[in-house]
Amino acid sequence: MTTIAIKFPDGNTREYPKGVSGLDIAKSISNGLLREALAVEVNGEVWDLSRAINTDAQVRILKWNDIGGKDTYWHSTAHLMAEAVESIFPGAKFGVGPSIDAGFYYDIDLGGHTLSPEDLSKIEQKMLELAKGDSQIVREEKNWEDAITYFKKKNDSYKLELLDELKGQIITFYHSGKFTDLCAGPHLPSIGKVKAIKLLSVAGAYWRGDEKNKMLQRIYGISFPTQKELDEYLFRIEEAKRRDHRKLGKELDLFVFHDIAPGAPFWLPNGMIVFRELEKFLRYELDGSGYQEISTPILVKKELWEQSGHWDHYKENMFYFEHDDATFSLKPMNCPESTYVYRHRMRSYKDLPLRYSEIGRLHRNEISGALGGMFRVRQITMDDAHIYCRPDQILDEINSLILLVERFYSIFGLKPEYNLSTRPEGAMGDPKLWEEAESGLMKALEHNKIKYNLKPKDGAFYGPKIDVQIQDALGREWQIATIQLDFVMLPERFELEYVAEDGSRKRPVAIHRAIFGSFERFMGIITEHFSGSFPTWLSPHQTIVLPITDSHIEYAGKVYQALKNAGVRVELDDRNEKVNYKIREWEMKKASYMLVVGDKECNSNAVSVRQHKKGDIGVMPLDKFVDKILEEINLKTLTI
RNA sequence: GCUGAAGUAGCUCAGUGGUAGAGCAGCUGAUUCGUAAUCAGCAGGUCGUGGGUUCAACUCCCACCUUCAGCUCCA
Numbered sequence: 001m002t003t004i005a006i007k008f009p010d011g012n013t014r015e016y017p018k019g020v021s022g023l024d025i026a027k028s029i030s031n032g033l034l035r036e037a038l039a040v041e042v043n044g045e046v047w048d049l050s051r052a053i054n055t056d057a058q059v060r061i062l063k064w065n066d067i068g069g070k071d072t073y074w075h076s077t078a079h080l081m082a083e084a085v086e087s088i089f090p091g092a093k094f095g096v097g098p099s100i101d102a103g104f105y106y107d108i109d110l111g112g113h114t115l116s117p118e119d120l121s122k123i124e125q126k127m128l129e130l131a132k133g134d135s136q137i138v139r140e141e142k143n144w145e146d147a148i149t150y151f152k153k154k155n156d157s158y159k160l161e162l163l164d165e166l167k168g169q170i171i172t173f174y175h176s177g178k179f180t181d182l183c184a185g186p187h188l189p190s191i192g193k194v195k196a197i198k199l200l201s202v203a204g205a206y207w208r209g210d211e212k213n214k215m216l217q218r219i220y221g222i223s224f225p226t227q228k229e230l231d232e233y234l235f236r237i238e239e240a241k242r243r244d245h246r247k248l249g250k251e252l253d254l255f256v257f258h259d260i261a262p263g264a265p266f267w268l269p270n271g272m273i274v275f276r277e278l279e280k281f282l283r284y285e286l287d288g289s290g291y292q293e294i295s296t297p298i299l300v301k302k303e304l305w306e307q308s309g310h311w312d313h314y315k316e317n318m319f320y321f322e323h324d325d326a327t328f329s330l331k332p333m334n335c336p337e338s339t340y341v342y343r344h345r346m347r348s349y350k351d352l353p354l355r356y357s358e359i360g361r362l363h364r365n366e367i368s369g370a371l372g373g374m375f376r377v378r379q380i381t382m383d384d385a386h387i388y389c390r391p392d393q394i395l396d397e398i399n400s401l402i403l404l405v406e407r408f409y410s411i412f413g414l415k416p417e418y419n420l421s422t423r424p425e426g427a428m429g430d431p432k433l434w435e436e437a438e439s440g441l442m443k444a445l446e447h448n449k450i451k452y453n454l455k456p457k458d459g460a461f462y463g464p465k466i467d468v469q470i471q472d473a474l475g476r477e478w479q480i481a482t483i484q485l486d487f488v489m490l491p492e493r494f495e496l497e498y499v500a501e502d503g504s505r506k507r508p509v510a511i512h513r514a515i516f517g518s519f520e521r522f523m524g525i526i527t528e529h530f531s532g533s534f535p536t537w538l539s540p541h542q543t544i545v546l547p548i549t550d551s552h553i554e555y556a557g558k559v560y561q562a563l564k565n566a567g568v569r570v571e572l573d574d575r576n577e578k579v580n581y582k583i584r585e586w587e588m589k590k591a592s593y594m595l596v597v598g599d600k601e602c603n604s605n606a607v608s609v610r611q612h613k614k615g616d617i618g619v620m621p622l623d624k625f626v627d628k629i630l631e632e633i634n635l636k637t638l639t640i
Numbered sequence: 641g642c643u644g645a646a647g648u649a650g651c652u653c654a655g656u657g658g659u660a661g662a663g664c665a666g667c668u669g670a671u672u673c674g675u676a677a678u679c680a681g682c683a684g685g686u687c688g689u690g691g692g693u694u695c696a697a698c699u700c701c702c703a704c705c706u707u708c709a710g711c712u713c714c715a
Contacts, residue, residue, distance in 0.1 A: 105710095114644075203710030204643030211712055215643050218710070246708095250651080259688075259706045314715060333715075367641050367713070368706090376714095460715055479714095489715075512715090549672045576672075584676035598674055608674080616675050 005056040022049035023189060026061050036063045038193070039072035039186050046072060048139055048186040064225060074099035076137060076176070076188040077127075077197065077223040078106045083179035084126035085219075089113065094181065095158045095207055095216050102233075103222030107205050109158070115217050120199040123219070127197050130177055134192025137176040139185060147171040147182065158207065196230035197223045245527040246373040252532050252540070252589060254523070255374070263371045263378030265520060270540035273569070274526075275519055277538050279359065281411075281636075282383055282516070289404060291357040291385060296337035298361055302327040307493055308336040317364050330363035335486075335512055338386040339494040342508075347498040352508060353389035353397055359519075360384055374524030375478055381519040387511040388496065394437065394509055398444040398466075398483065401513055405468060405481050406448065408515050412526055413638045416468040416481070418450055421458035428461055428488040437485050438464045462488040470525060478525065480517035486510040533590045533612060537633045541591035542569040545607075546582050548598035550574075555602040559595060559622055566626050568633070587612065592639070593629065612639070 003015045006025060016025065022040030026033045026049070040047050041060040046068040053059070062069035078097035085092050085108055095107030142150075144167055151159040159182045163171065174183045176191055188194075199221040207213035224230040241247070249255045254271035257264075267275060283293070302320060305311040310318070310332065320329035331337065338356050347354070362380040370376050389397050409416050420441055423434045441464055445452050452466070459465055463485035469477050490496060490510040500506045516522035526534070536542055543563055547556035553574045563570040573582050579596060586594055595607040601619065608619045620628075632639070 117645095201709060202644070205711050206642080209712070211642065215711075217643080220710085257707085262706065308715090310715070317714080335715085364714090369641060369643095369711080370713070372708085462715075484715090546675090548674055551672080578671095578673050578678065579675065580673085581677055582675095587676055594675080596675060600674085610675055 004053065006053070007056075007058045009060050016053075018054055019052040021052055022047060022059070022061060025059060029061070033061055033063075037061045038063060038066075038069040038188060041066075041068055046186050048137075049189045050136075051139060051186070071099040072186050072188060073193070073225075074104040074223060075186075076191060077194050077221065078104040079137070079174065079176050079179060079181055079183070079187065080127050080130060080191050080194060080197075081123065081199070081219065081221060082106055082108075082181065083130055083177050084123045085110075086179055087130075088119075088122060088126060093156045093158055096162075097181075103200070103220060105205075105218050105220045107207070107216040107218045109214070109216050115202045115219065120202060120219065124197055124199050124221075127194075131191050131194045131197070133177065134190050135177040136190045137174055137187040139187070140173045140175065142171045142173055144168060144171055147173070150180075151182070193225065194223050195225055196227040197221060198230055198234065243528050243531040244373075245375075245524040248527050248532040249374070249524075252527075254527065254540075257373075261379075262368070263366060263376075265374060265377065265379075271523065273540040274523060274534065274538050278516065278519060278522065282359075285404070285408070286355075286357050286385070289355070289400070290353075291355040294338065294341050294356045294358050296331075296334060296340070296358060296360065298331055298363075299328050300331055300337065302329055304336050305329060308489060309493060310336070317366070319363050319365050331360070332362055332364045334358050334360040334362065334382065334384045335386055335490060335510075336494070339490050339496060342388055342496055343494070347388075347508075349390060349498050349500050349506070352498060353387050353393050355385060355387045357383070357385040374520045374527075377518075377520045379520075383514055383516045383519065385513050386490070387513065388508045389511065390498070390506070391509055394485065394511070395440050395444060397511055398441060398485075399447065401483050401511070402444055402448050402450065402466075405483070405515055406450075408481075409468075411636050412529065414470055414525075414529060416470055418445065418452035419455050419458075419467045419469060420445065420452050421455040421460075421465050421467065423464060424457045424459050424461060426461070427459065428492075429463070430487075433487055434464065437487070441466055441483075441485070460484055460486070462486045478517075478521060480522060480525065481515050482513065482517070484512040486512055533639070534592075535632075535637060535639045536592045536629065537636045539590070539592040540569070541571065541586065541589055542633070543571070543593045543595060543629065544582075544586050544591045545570065545572045545595045545597065546579055546586075547572075547574055548579055548596065550576075552597050552599070552602055556597050559597060559607055562622060562626060563629075566630060568626070568629055583610065593625075595625070 002018045004018050004020070005013050006016050007013045022037065023034070026037040037049055039062040040049050041062055042053055042057050046062065062072065064070060064073070075098065078099065082094055082097060089110050091111070093109040095109065097106030098104065144163065147163055148160065151163065162182060172183065172185060174181055174185060174187055199219055201220045203218050203220070204215045205218035206215050222233060224233065249271070252270060253268045254274065255265040255267050258266060302311060305318070314332060318329050318332050320327055338358065341356055342354065360382050362382055364378060364380060366376055366378055371378070387397055422438050423431070427434065445466065465482060465484035467479050468481035469479050471477055487509055491507045496508050497505045498508055545556045545560050547553045556572055556574065560570055560572040573586070575582070583594060590612055592612050594610040596610060597607060601607055606619050606621050607625050609617050609625060611617050
């Protein structure tokens with residue numbers, strides 16, 4: 001019998017007979033591992049545990065905590081769901097059914113039937129029933145012609161279309177129970193490992209993501225090895241919904257939306273306090289970083305967009321109308337207009353870099369289905385800036401931009417994820433310039449020890465970019481900051497020039513950048529990030545003074561005035577209510593501090609301090625509290 | 641834009657063809673109170689909008705608007 005050498009992650013190597021399976025290997029190590037094993041990684045590829053290994057290999061047994069393990073688990077659950085759907089709705093046709101970050105989905109064509117919530121629970125029940133049967137999941141290799149014959153017989157046009165692209169390759173089928181699917185795998189050895197299942201939602205999804213194709217019904221679900229883990233997951237989802245900015249925005253009177261202005265918020269006084277603090281912080285930082293603030297018109301003639309290229313490429317996202325024989329549009333971006341500031345006089349190489357910042361109000365006609373709370377609006381307040389510099393200044397500028405971004409996010413305790421996008425197909429400009437720029441961006445990121453994901457060919461048509469992404473409460477990703485190099489759109493199309501040292505005319509490079517992305521989206525993100533409990537510097541209610549009875553109102557007024565004079569946002573709650581009542585109310589409004597004042601405090605010039613989420617933190621002299629809160633505000637201390 | 645779901649008092653929600661309901665918030669009064677809800681009373685609605693069916697529509701039908709989930713798009 002021939003043997004093969006299996007190398008493990010810890011570096012050990014063991015001999016096994018040729019054709020050994022992951023299952024055999026797990027069993028040879030321990031029963032515990034056998035129980036937990038879901039899949040096996042063979043030379044970096046995830047395989048079925050039951051698949052025979054015929055050559056020397058680097059092997060790792062994948063468990064629930066491994067991404068490959070979870071993927072396999074969820075993918076198999078998707079097949080289980082398909083089996084249940086097929087048994088309840090005979091003749092159902094299946095699109096694709098992969099695992100996703102959290103769970104799985106399957107796209108299904110049920111002819112005329114629309115799935116209802118009742119159908120989902122019926123399918124769920126059926127799945128649990130089938131899982132108990134613990135049928136084996138069997139992998140089968142087929143040649144292409146046989147695969148075609150199978151799905152022709154089943155009349156499944158979707159699978160036939162998928163097969164079309166796999167012509168000539170070895171096709172794999174997976175059989176689980178009565179369900180057979182075209183699938184690359186891998187899968188669990190048997191379906192009984194799936195113990196707890198929840199089908200979450202059903203939504204339309206175009207076949208292959210193309211709106212010209214038929215819309216299939218997509219069922220989303222998730223599964224776990226134990227009911228406890230499922231319950232915990234569902235609880236986390238509920239938690240996330242509780243911190244949804246749309247809910248908190250309403251509860252905390254930050255902003256509201258109204259039918260009368262779809263996709264545009266009405267900022268309420270409390271929301272405007274946060275907005276203004278963000279603006280103040282931004283302006284302070286930019287003033288210290290060599291920026292000059294500009295403001296350009298919201299309503300401009302379409303000729304501008306023709307010149308910038310937006311009229312050709314972005315018109316469907318723009319609002320425009322006729323007036324006095326001209327077409328006017330609301331600006332969807334600030335960049336083209338910033339060139340008018342650059343061009344308003346002759347620029348010397350000594351003037352560069354010119355850093356123009358603009359808090360600009362933009363309007364973009366997002367399609368109705370894309371709108372969503374503050375995360376996707378039609379009216380956007382952008383913290384934009386355009387830096388015009390010489391090519392030899394790019395690296396320095398990018399470097400300081402990265403530092404700026406890092407500093408901003410650390411203030412909020414946000415952990416951003418960086419993406420570097422490179423030259424797309426059909427990009428404009430000299431490829432050599434692109435390469436230099438891309439490696440410049442990489443160098444700047446690496447210099448600052450920043451990890452990033454490379455997104456090849458995902459850059460703008462005019463230059464490469466660094467995007468910063470962040471996840472919302474529900475795990476959806478949103479882009480916030482962006483740093484984009486531009487050799488073409490602004491410099492070329494608007495014929496920007498500077499006079500070089502030798503008197504010749506040269507073309508500057510433009511850098512487009514935003515840090516918050518937009519005030520709206522950023523507001524949504526930090527509302528969820530802080531669950532509405534903003535750090536004191538941002539908090540709409542920094543301090544509330546609570547006199548216990550009418551006899552303490554006079555002293556409470558002094559406390560109020562002292563804080564007011566110190567520049568703290570303070571409110572005096574002298575309503576005729578019990579202290580408990582007021583505390584509950586302000587706690588729900590997430591006020592940072594409450595100062596309870598009664599006889600004791602009146603007599604000693606003190607305040608009894610209650611901090612949001614922490615409760616009573618004791619009595620302290622009024623002066624000391626003023627110092628404490630001012631320090632917290634000035635240092636922008638994180639209070640979560 | 642597409643598929644599905646939803647829209648009832650300021651908010652959260654009940655109400656399956658026969659006189660629109662609750663809790664909270666609001667207002668008035670009483671209560672003067674030490675770290676998450678004091679009590680009582682009052683007021684509050686063109687049931688998203690517009691049509692239709694019916695003796696009668698919040699309820700059934702049609703169209704539209706908005707929101708939500710997802711798809712798609714994102715210079």
